[in-house]
Amino acid sequence: MEPIITAKVQESIDHFANKDIYIHMETTNGAYASHFNEKFFSAGAYIRNARLSYEHGKIVGEGPYRVGLKLEIGWVYAEGLTHYGFDEKGRLLLAGHDFDGKLAVALQIGEEPFK
Helix, strand or coil: CEECCHHHHHHHHHHHCCCCEEEEEEEECCHHHHHHCCCCCCCEEEEEEEEECCCEEEEECCCCEEEEEECCCCEEEEEEECEEEECCCCCEEEEEECCCCCEEEEEEEECCCCC
8 A cells, every 4th residue: 555645546436436336444543452451442433345336425635534425315434544555356445544553444445345
């Protein structure tokens, strides 16, 4: 993965608009390491292979970035994104890494389910 180039990410977001796509999205603030400090409140969200179609999407911010996908009756968005890439199937992979380089948020978009 490489640091986000907004024009490249926007082009990919536009490519997937108005198609049946799958998303993977997860967030964590340290849930995997919360056992090291029992007073640390950990929270996260996880969704995998949700099938949807969005009307349009946009990447905004100066970095870290936010990506929003406008659905017919609502929104999906992820913020804190710092890096992007593509897998061998052409799926868009977005990630946000904290100051220690640990994953904080991921948003992935593709025309095939994630395994």
